[in-house]
Amino acid sequence: xxxxxxxxxxxxxxxxxxxxxxxxxxxxxxxxxxxxxxxxxxxxxxxxxxxxxxxxxxxxxxxxxxxxxxxxxxxxxxxxxxxxxxxxxxxxxxxxxxxxxxxxxxxxxxxxxxxxxxxxxxxxxxxxxxxxxxxxxxxxxxxxxxxxxxxxxxxxxxxxxxxxxxxxxxxxxxxxxxxxxxxxxxxxxxxxxxxxxxxx
Numbered sequence: 001x002x003x004x005x006x007x008x009x010x011x012x013x014x015x016x017x018x019x020x021x022x023x024x025x026x027x028x029x030x031x032x033x034x035x036x037x038x039x040x041x042x043x044x045x046x047x048x049x050x051x052x053x054x055x056x057x058x059x060x061x062x063x064x065x066x067x068x069x070x071x072x073x074x075x076x077x078x079x080x081x082x083x084x085x086x087x088x089x090x091x092x093x094x095x096x097x098x099x100x101x102x103x104x105x106x107x108x109x110x111x112x113x114x115x116x117x118x119x120x121x122x123x124x125x126x127x128x129x130x131x132x133x134x135x136x137x138x139x140x141x142x143x144x145x146x147x148x149x150x151x152x153x154x155x156x157x158x159x160x161x162x163x164x165x166x167x168x169x170x171x172x173x174x175x176x177x178x179x180x181x182x183x184x185x186x187x188x189x190x191x192x193x194x195x196x197x198x199x200x
Contacts (some may be wrong), residue, residue: 015059021161029119061116071102073121120151
């Protein structure tokens with residue numbers, strides 16, 4: 001193996017460890033498959049310079065966010081997935097809104113760690129919750145006057161055959177929920193009353 005290829009494989013291995021993610025999660029974050037990332041790590045295939053630098057940048061950002069207690073797309077999806085496995089949709093909603101609030105604060109303060117939200121998360125295990133996370137992230141980037149990450153722009157596609165999802169509300173029936181849903185969510189086929197999206 002050439003020295004340059006060896007340096008790239010070592011750098012990717014170090015980035016994976018630094019990210020704190022599994023190989024599959026890190027590959028998803030970088031927009032590639034686990035098998036392709038594995039080929040890069042073993043030197044069977046050499047990634048582009050842009051991919052390599054993105055891997056290093058995301059790994060540093062993920063490590064810093066973790067150290068400072070900021071939620072990332074990956075940790076948000078992981079927390080939602082855990083809550084859903086336990087059948088606790090209320091906690092899943094709290095986690096998705098907490099992740100949204102962390103993103104909002106990073107964007108408002110112009111913190112460089114906001115870039116960590118460009119790294120695509122794995123699935124929450126439920127395409128409806130994946131769509132909600134993507135729609136909320138796109139909304140926050142738009143509100144901050146920034147270009148949303150590519151993974152957040154396909155919220156409606158994530159709903160698949162369902163096409164729409166109306167989140168239950170304690171105080172509203174379905175027509176009420178639809179009427180009280182912000183247009184930024186409704187355009188993606190996700191319906192949740194504005195009052196249910198507010199955090200204390």
